[in-house]
Amino acid sequence: xxxxxxxxxxxxxxxxxxxxxxxxxxxxxxxxxxxxxxxxxxxxxxxxxxxxxxxxxxxxxxxxxxxxxxxxxxxxxxxxxxxxxxxxxxxxxxxxxxxxxxxxxxxxxxxxxxxxxxxxxxxxxxxxxxxxxxxxxxxxxxxxxxxxxxxxxxxxxxxxxxxxxxxxxxxxxxxxxxxxxxxxxxxxxxxxxxxxxxxxxxxxxxxxxxxxxxxxxxxxxxxxxxxxxxxxxxxxxxxxxxxxxxxxxxxxxxxxxxxxxxxxxxxxxxxxxxxxxxxxxxxxxxxxxxxxxxxxxxxxxxxxxxxxxxxxxxxxxxxxxxxxxxxxxxxxx
Amino acid sequence: xxxxxxxxxxxxxxxxxxxxxxxxxxxxxxxxxxxxxxxxxxxxxxxxxxxxxxxxxxxxxxxxxxxxxxxxxxxxxxxxxxxxxxxxxxxxxxxxxxxxxxxxxxxxxxxxxxxxxxxxxxxxxxxxxxxxxxxxxxxxxxxxxxxxxxxxxxxxxxxxxxxxxxxxxxxxxxxxxxxxxxxxxxxxxxxxxxxxxxxxxxxxxxxxxxxxxxxxxxxxxxxxxxxxxxxxxxxxxxxxxxxxxxxxxxxxxxxxxxxxxxxxxxxxxxxxxxxxxxxxx
Numbered sequence: 001x002x003x004x005x006x007x008x009x010x011x012x013x014x015x016x017x018x019x020x021x022x023x024x025x026x027x028x029x030x031x032x033x034x035x036x037x038x039x040x041x042x043x044x045x046x047x048x049x050x051x052x053x054x055x056x057x058x059x060x061x062x063x064x065x066x067x068x069x070x071x072x073x074x075x076x077x078x079x080x081x082x083x084x085x086x087x088x089x090x091x092x093x094x095x096x097x098x099x100x101x102x103x104x105x106x107x108x109x110x111x112x113x114x115x116x117x118x119x120x121x122x123x124x125x126x127x128x129x130x131x132x133x134x135x136x137x138x139x140x141x142x143x144x145x146x147x148x149x150x151x152x153x154x155x156x157x158x159x160x161x162x163x164x165x166x167x168x169x170x171x172x173x174x175x176x177x178x179x180x181x182x183x184x185x186x187x188x189x190x191x192x193x194x195x196x197x198x199x200x201x202x203x204x205x206x207x208x209x210x211x212x213x214x215x216x217x218x219x220x221x222x223x224x225x226x227x228x229x230x231x232x233x234x235x236x237x238x239x240x241x242x243x244x245x246x247x248x249x250x251x252x253x254x255x256x257x258x259x260x261x262x263x264x265x266x267x268x269x270x271x272x273x274x275x276x277x278x279x280x281x282x283x284x285x286x287x288x289x290x291x292x293x294x295x296x297x298x299x300x301x302x303x304x305x306x307x308x309x310x311x312x313x314x315x316x317x318x319x320x321x322x323x324x325x326x327x328x329x330x331x332x333x
Numbered sequence: 334x335x336x337x338x339x340x341x342x343x344x345x346x347x348x349x350x351x352x353x354x355x356x357x358x359x360x361x362x363x364x365x366x367x368x369x370x371x372x373x374x375x376x377x378x379x380x381x382x383x384x385x386x387x388x389x390x391x392x393x394x395x396x397x398x399x400x401x402x403x404x405x406x407x408x409x410x411x412x413x414x415x416x417x418x419x420x421x422x423x424x425x426x427x428x429x430x431x432x433x434x435x436x437x438x439x440x441x442x443x444x445x446x447x448x449x450x451x452x453x454x455x456x457x458x459x460x461x462x463x464x465x466x467x468x469x470x471x472x473x474x475x476x477x478x479x480x481x482x483x484x485x486x487x488x489x490x491x492x493x494x495x496x497x498x499x500x501x502x503x504x505x506x507x508x509x510x511x512x513x514x515x516x517x518x519x520x521x522x523x524x525x526x527x528x529x530x531x532x533x534x535x536x537x538x539x540x541x542x543x544x545x546x547x548x549x550x551x552x553x554x555x556x557x558x559x560x561x562x563x564x565x566x567x568x569x570x571x572x573x574x575x576x577x578x579x580x581x582x583x584x585x586x587x588x589x590x591x592x593x594x595x596x597x598x599x600x601x602x603x604x605x606x607x608x609x610x611x612x613x614x
Contacts, residue, residue: 026511030512032513033512033513034425037421037424040421040425041435042435044487045442047483048442058460058477109352109353110356110360111352112356129361132364132598132601133360135598136545137537138542139571147370148370197360226346226348229349250447250449254450255450256544261575281450284452284456288459288548307450307453308453311448312445315444319441319445333377
């Protein structure tokens with residue numbers, strides 16, 4: 001930062017008009033260029049503002065008519081124009097929670113493998129492969145989920161789960177219903193695979209910035225690799241790991257196509273993870289282009305607004321946590 | 334069995350490390366499983382017809398020509414809009430934004446837009462454009478894709494320009510170059526590979542976007558190069574065909590999926606190779 005301000009001081013002197021004629025021209029060109037770039041930066045801010053304003057305007061009729069019932073009502077009927085968004089909101093939250101429960105331990109394992117166990121020659125290659133999982137388009141996960149994973153899940157996993165967990169009182173409620181392969185749990189599992197690359201990449205990056213002296217001190221005391229990771233690396237990188245998880249959550253909440261393929265698209269509220277459901281994003285993908293009544297469109301935009309507000313808060317939290325890590329890293333070096 | 338503390342610690346360590354390897358294997362396995370499925374289902378139906386014929390009505394033969402062209406057009410127009418916008422905004426953040434409040438706020442917002450659900454951007458374009466002109470169109474699709482691509486390019490430009498050593502800027506300024514020349518001819522040129530990588534990654538990202546196109550570009554069964562009309566595009570065709578009960582359509586959906594995934598992966602790998610080369614040199 002210090003060297004940056006020196007360069008600024010230097011360039012500022014060229015900004016000021018001096019006795020040379022052409023410097024006035026340069027000064028004007030500079031102002032023009034600066035203004036242009038600033039305009040485009042403001043444009044990015046403007047997009048965010050415009051999104052919020054346009055969604056609020058679009059959602060106003062639905063919120064006005066249903067009030068809080070829009071969030072807690074479970075009836076969603078375009079024919080009678082009764083719109084309560086609880087089922088898609090619930091589906092969004094549950095699928096994301098399932099995804100995180102699966103993705104966090106797996107991402108931690110992958111990050112641990114890449115930073116501590118993997119031979120240095122394989123590190124970049126394997127890291128890239130995990131990152132490529134993030135590049136595969138959402139719709140491909142959806143197709144794979146519907147045509148490959150769901151039948152596999154219905155045939156091999158669900159019957160076993162029902163014959164074992166189904167016998168346990170309390171848990172039985174979660175696994176009841178016909179094993180169709182698609183449903184809330186399948187959507188959560190597919191989502192987990194989609195967010196693993198994001199969480200794992202952040203975890204790997206923050207694990208790498210742990211000062212070696214801390215780790216070496218722990219090893220010198222006789223700690224095992226696992227103990228070093230659990231008691232030194234993880235506490236040191238707490239904020240960064242949390243930021244990565246929030247980033248993954250933000251992705252999972254808004255993921256659309258993969259969920260639309262496998263969630264079942266039904267406005268049913270049930271405790272069973274095997275049952276079909278709906279998420280905000282999948283409701284939008286399925287219904288928006290076909291919504292004809294004004295209230296239906298408005299209700300869907302209202303769902304979109306809720307989704308945007310939730311993901312915005314989650315992502316902002318992630319950003320703040322990760323910035324704190326970056327700042328600490330900056331102080332250290 | 335009684336374990337002393339020492340054995341217990343070793344067992345916990347071995348178990349933890351073994352589970353970590355299992356996690357890695359699951360991650361790799363998922364990618365292999367998905368790519369394998371695509372190859373298995375897509376390669377059989379892949380032929381010259383895919384590139385020369387239009388999307389068929391159910392039950393007859395056809396290809397994906399109009400969808401491929403539509404996708405290329407919209408991604409192309411989206412990239413053409415997003416690249417200058419993103420690069421200029423990135424230049425402001427990296428080169429002019431040190432003392433103002435605008436740059437940190439914009440950077441924060443940009444990072445959030447980067448991960449924001451793409452379907453919301455589709456809703457936004459629907460609300461401000463499609464709802465007013467009252468028809469779906471290729472322009473609306475291209476605008477949505479541009480909105481998704483802009484944050485990627487802004488972030489890449491900002492990061493890459495910040496990596497350029499200040500001595501370069503100072504040397505150019507000392508020679509009497511005005512700041513705009515320093516930026517365009519020195520710093521931006523030094524960061525070129527990184528910016529190009531950002532653009533490639535943005536193209537990869539928007540090529541597979543489906544959700545926001547559902548209510549902006551929609552779909553078109555026929556050949557159309559008119560951006561002012563609903564436009565066929567690969568992702569939406571894949572979605573429609575994969576969800577249909579017709580077997581021909583399902584085969585075409587797999588071919589489309591194969592084409593999209595491998596082009597996106599190729600772009601991502603190319604982008605990475607480009608930056609790695611730059612760092613190595």
